[in-house]
Amino acid sequence: MKKISRRNFLLASGAVTIGAALAACGGSSASTSTASSAAASSAASEAPAAQGKVLNIWCWNDEFQSRFNAYYPEVSEVAEDKSTTTLKDGTVVKWTINPNENNNYQNKLDEALLSQDSAADDDKIDIFLIEADYALKYVDSDYALDVKADIGLTDDDLSGQYQYTKDIVTVDGSQRGTTWQATPGLFAYRRSIAKDVLGTDDPTEVQSYLSDWDKFNDVAAQAYAKGYKMLSGFDDSFRTFSNNISAPWVDGTTINVDPNMMKWVDQTKEYTDKGYNNKSSLWDSQWAADQGPTGKVFGFFYSTWGINFTLLGNSLETPVADGETPQVGNGIYGDYAVCEGPQPYYWGGTWICGAAGSDNIELIRDIMQKLTCDEAIMKQITLDTQDYTNNEKAMNEIANSDYSSDFLGGQNHIALFAEAAGKIDMSNAGPYDQGITESFQAAFKDYFTGNVDEDTAKANFQTAIQEKYPELTDVVWPA
Known part of the structure; x- marks a missing residue:
């Protein structure tokens, strides 16, 4: 190279x-x-x-x-x-x-x-x-x-x-x-919501309901019928799709939009139109609140650092001081669990x-x-x-030990992470990934909210890329 x-x-x-x-x-x-x-x-x-x-x-x-x-x-x-x-x-x-x-x-x-x-x-x-x-x-x-x-x-x-x-x-x-x-990724879900929607909070059984995207979408419909959102917003599943593209984004001076990225677009548009998400964006106040005691979101795609830092912190009713251990009963601490989800990914x-x-x-x-x-x-x-x-x-x-996480209701999440870590594939990573994915998400957010149609979102993405990376001259969309 x-x-x-x-x-x-x-x-x-x-x-x-x-x-x-x-x-x-x-x-x-x-x-x-x-x-x-x-x-x-x-x-x-x-x-x-x-x-x-x-x-x-x-x-x-x-x-x-x-x-x-x-x-x-x-x-x-x-x-x-x-x-x-x-x-x-x-x-x-x-x-x-x-x-x-x-x-x-x-x-x-x-x-x-x-x-x-x-x-x-x-x-x-x-x-x-x-x-x-x-x-x-x-x-x-x-x-x-x-x-x-x-x-x-x-x-x-x-x-x-x-x-x-x-x-x-x-x-x-x-x-x-x-x-x-x-940083392998998993799907972190609310145990209480899973019990209400699926009749179980057991990670193995929940995984059987979420093991591919068709099943995941079926659970989203069931959750909605019970008054819950499947995901918080537009970006939650993005990494799971983008980490499973078939080739790098850039070949020479051409950006190739992988079909898997358009699957994310289609799913997110459907979830937004049907009310399966709360129209939040990563890191905004709605997204954080959805992870806490008043949230009614089934789950979140998170990697290692996100579960024990961000998700744990957002779950608390009362913040704890540095070095202090949160306890079950503080907000929804103890009400989360993790499963593999529909596809392996990292974040x-x-x-x-x-x-x-x-x-x-x-x-x-x-x-x-x-x-x-x-x-x-x-x-x-x-x-x-x-x-x-x-x-x-x-x-x-x-x-392989008796290690457990009180935050995850006594689950040994390290066992799932250990299984997922070996599946991580970085072969399609490239130096432009951050800028391209940020521009892609931004362009299609207007489409998800109904401000532009899909063709306009594509055109806006191409314009943003030409301004950010003038040396990348073409964008090829899947047929």
């Missing part, structure tokens, strides 16, 4: 303009790309002679920060405002957290990486985090170091990890990131990348080894947080 050019690196997120790139680097786009690429490649191949005493980590929320502070063995002290973490050897970890809204995180990260060569050592980015939707934009460039050749992880270190978590950040045999989590995931130009290679290696490869640490994170971590042996041990 050919590395993304500096110009396309910026265009792949739609976040930083070419003008901003030139302002950051100086000179013409051609000369800047050549000089910067050479400098970044040199930085990636030459290990620094000495380690720095400041480690700069860039991320978009505090999830990795909390994992680092709680589970990295070298942590000595955390500042009261959490802006810094001091390690036992005196190294100061500085956290730069830029929220993800409106591509803000990528925008600022891109600008900083473009200035990496000229930044002072204590200001250079050492570690930056990326998400699955735009991972290839960074790993298929000169900004992320090879975790083996440049950083020093071994095949043995990485052997316990799920293969897909390595594949998504590997280009031309070079793995340029690693992660502590795997999200966060990868740790070492930045070219860092003067903390040995420390980056130790962090990656401890927080993504150490079996005991991975197992403890899952036991403590219910998150699903990236060590197949550790997860199988928990899956």
